[in-house]
Amino acid sequence: MFLYFCTVKKFVIIIALLFISKPIIPVIDYIINYDYIVKELCENKEKPELQCNGKCQLMKEMAKAAEEESANDKSNSSDKKENHKNIEVLFYTEIKSLVSNQTRVQNLNTVIDNYSNLYSYKTSFSIFHPPAVVS
Numbered sequence: 001m002f003l004y005f006c007t008v009k010k011f012v013i014i015i016a017l018l019f020i021s022k023p024i025i026p027v028i029d030y031i032i033n034y035d036y037i038v039k040e041l042c043e044n045k046e047k048p049e050l051q052c053n054g055k056c057q058l059m060k061e062m063a064k065a066a067e068e069e070s071a072n073d074k075s076n077s078s079d080k081k082e083n084h085k086n087i088e089v090l091f092y093t094e095i096k097s098l099v100s101n102q103t104r105v106q107n108l109n110t111v112i113d114n115y116s117n118l119y120s121y122k123t124s125f126s127i128f129h130p131p132a133v134v135s
Contacts, residue, residue, distance in 0.1 A: 026061035030054065 030037060037054035039045075044052035 026058060026065050029061065030058040 034054065037057050041057045042052055042054045043056045044050045
Protein backbone atom coordinates (compact mmCIF):
# COMPACT_ATOMS: atom_id res chain seq x y z
CA MET A 1 0.00 0.00 0.00
CA PHE A 2 2.87 2.36 0.86
CA LEU A 3 4.52 1.68 -2.50
CA TYR A 4 1.27 2.58 -4.24
CA PHE A 5 1.22 5.99 -2.55
CA CYS A 6 4.89 6.55 -3.40
CA THR A 7 4.32 5.82 -7.09
CA VAL A 8 1.20 8.01 -7.19
CA LYS A 9 3.12 10.80 -5.46
CA LYS A 10 5.96 10.55 -7.98
CA PHE A 11 3.47 10.54 -10.86
CA VAL A 12 1.73 13.66 -9.55
CA ILE A 13 5.08 15.42 -9.11
CA ILE A 14 6.10 14.56 -12.69
CA ILE A 15 2.79 15.83 -14.08
CA ALA A 16 3.10 19.05 -12.03
CA LEU A 17 6.64 19.61 -13.31
CA LEU A 18 5.45 19.14 -16.89
CA PHE A 19 2.74 21.77 -16.42
CA ILE A 20 5.19 24.17 -14.81
CA SER A 21 7.91 23.63 -17.43
CA LYS A 22 5.59 23.98 -20.44
CA PRO A 23 6.32 27.72 -20.93
CA ILE A 24 10.07 27.04 -20.63
CA ILE A 25 10.17 24.53 -23.50
CA PRO A 26 10.69 27.16 -26.28
CA VAL A 27 13.61 28.67 -24.34
CA ILE A 28 15.24 25.27 -23.89
CA ASP A 29 14.73 24.56 -27.60
CA TYR A 30 16.36 27.93 -28.42
CA ILE A 31 19.37 27.13 -26.23
CA ILE A 32 19.82 23.64 -27.68
CA ASN A 33 19.40 24.67 -31.33
CA TYR A 34 21.06 28.09 -31.04
CA ASP A 35 23.46 27.69 -33.99
CA TYR A 36 20.77 26.36 -36.34
CA ILE A 37 18.32 29.12 -35.39
CA VAL A 38 20.92 31.89 -35.84
CA LYS A 39 22.10 30.59 -39.25
CA GLU A 40 18.84 29.35 -40.78
CA LEU A 41 15.70 30.64 -39.04
CA CYS A 42 16.66 34.16 -37.99
CA GLU A 43 14.77 36.83 -39.94
CA ASN A 44 17.45 39.46 -39.36
CA LYS A 45 20.46 37.63 -40.82
CA GLU A 46 21.06 40.48 -43.26
CA LYS A 47 21.09 43.05 -40.43
CA PRO A 48 23.92 42.08 -38.07
CA GLU A 49 23.79 45.49 -36.37
CA LEU A 50 20.52 44.45 -34.68
CA GLN A 51 22.33 41.58 -32.93
CA CYS A 52 19.16 39.51 -33.06
CA ASN A 53 20.91 36.12 -32.94
CA GLY A 54 17.64 34.26 -33.39
CA LYS A 55 15.75 36.04 -30.63
CA CYS A 56 13.05 36.87 -33.17
CA GLN A 57 12.44 33.14 -33.63
CA LEU A 58 12.40 32.66 -29.86
CA MET A 59 9.77 35.39 -29.47
CA LYS A 60 7.64 33.77 -32.19
CA GLU A 61 7.80 30.39 -30.46
CA MET A 62 6.98 31.87 -27.06
CA ALA A 63 4.03 33.81 -28.53
CA LYS A 64 2.78 30.64 -30.22
CA ALA A 65 3.05 28.69 -26.94
CA ALA A 66 1.20 31.45 -25.09
CA GLU A 67 -1.59 31.46 -27.71
CA GLU A 68 -1.94 27.68 -27.46
CA GLU A 69 -2.08 27.88 -23.68
CA SER A 70 -4.72 30.61 -23.71
CA ALA A 71 -6.74 28.66 -26.30
CA ASN A 72 -6.54 25.57 -24.08
CA ASP A 73 -7.66 27.59 -21.07
CA LYS A 74 -10.65 28.96 -22.99
CA SER A 75 -11.65 25.52 -24.28
CA ASN A 76 -11.22 23.99 -20.82
CA SER A 77 -13.40 26.64 -19.22
CA SER A 78 -16.15 26.12 -21.80
CA ASP A 79 -15.87 22.33 -21.39
CA LYS A 80 -16.33 22.67 -17.65
CA LYS A 81 -19.59 24.50 -18.17
CA GLU A 82 -20.93 21.90 -20.60
CA ASN A 83 -19.88 18.77 -18.71
CA HIS A 84 -22.31 19.18 -15.83
CA LYS A 85 -23.94 15.85 -15.02
CA ASN A 86 -26.89 15.18 -12.77
CA ILE A 87 -26.60 12.07 -10.63
CA GLU A 88 -29.76 10.37 -9.44
CA VAL A 89 -29.97 8.35 -6.24
CA LEU A 90 -31.06 4.85 -7.18
CA PHE A 91 -31.44 3.35 -3.71
CA TYR A 92 -31.57 4.46 -0.12
CA THR A 93 -30.70 2.54 3.01
CA GLU A 94 -30.94 3.83 6.53
CA ILE A 95 -27.71 3.86 8.47
CA LYS A 96 -28.13 2.16 11.79
CA SER A 97 -26.56 4.02 14.65
CA LEU A 98 -24.08 2.37 16.96
CA VAL A 99 -25.73 3.83 20.07
CA SER A 100 -29.07 2.40 21.04
CA ASN A 101 -32.04 4.73 20.96
CA GLN A 102 -33.21 3.75 24.43
CA THR A 103 -33.39 6.63 26.82
CA ARG A 104 -31.11 6.34 29.78
CA VAL A 105 -32.54 7.48 33.06
CA GLN A 106 -30.12 8.76 35.63
CA ASN A 107 -30.73 8.91 39.31
CA LEU A 108 -31.98 12.47 39.79
CA ASN A 109 -32.09 12.27 43.59
CA THR A 110 -28.33 12.43 44.04
CA VAL A 111 -26.86 15.79 44.87
CA ILE A 112 -23.51 16.71 43.46
CA ASP A 113 -21.59 18.42 46.25
CA ASN A 114 -18.26 18.84 44.51
CA TYR A 115 -18.61 22.61 44.36
CA SER A 116 -15.31 24.41 44.37
CA ASN A 117 -15.10 28.14 44.79
CA LEU A 118 -12.14 29.14 42.64
CA TYR A 119 -13.20 32.76 42.40
CA SER A 120 -10.92 35.23 44.12
CA TYR A 121 -10.80 38.99 44.10
CA LYS A 122 -8.53 41.67 45.37
CA THR A 123 -10.03 44.29 47.58
CA SER A 124 -8.59 47.67 46.98
CA PHE A 125 -9.97 50.77 48.61
CA SER A 126 -7.77 53.23 46.76
CA ILE A 127 -9.34 55.11 43.88
CA PHE A 128 -7.42 55.46 40.64
CA HIS A 129 -6.62 59.05 39.72
CA PRO A 130 -5.16 59.73 36.26
CA PRO A 131 -1.95 61.75 36.12
CA ALA A 132 -2.31 65.50 36.09
CA VAL A 133 -1.55 67.32 32.86
CA VAL A 134 1.31 69.79 33.21
CA SER A 135 1.07 72.69 30.82
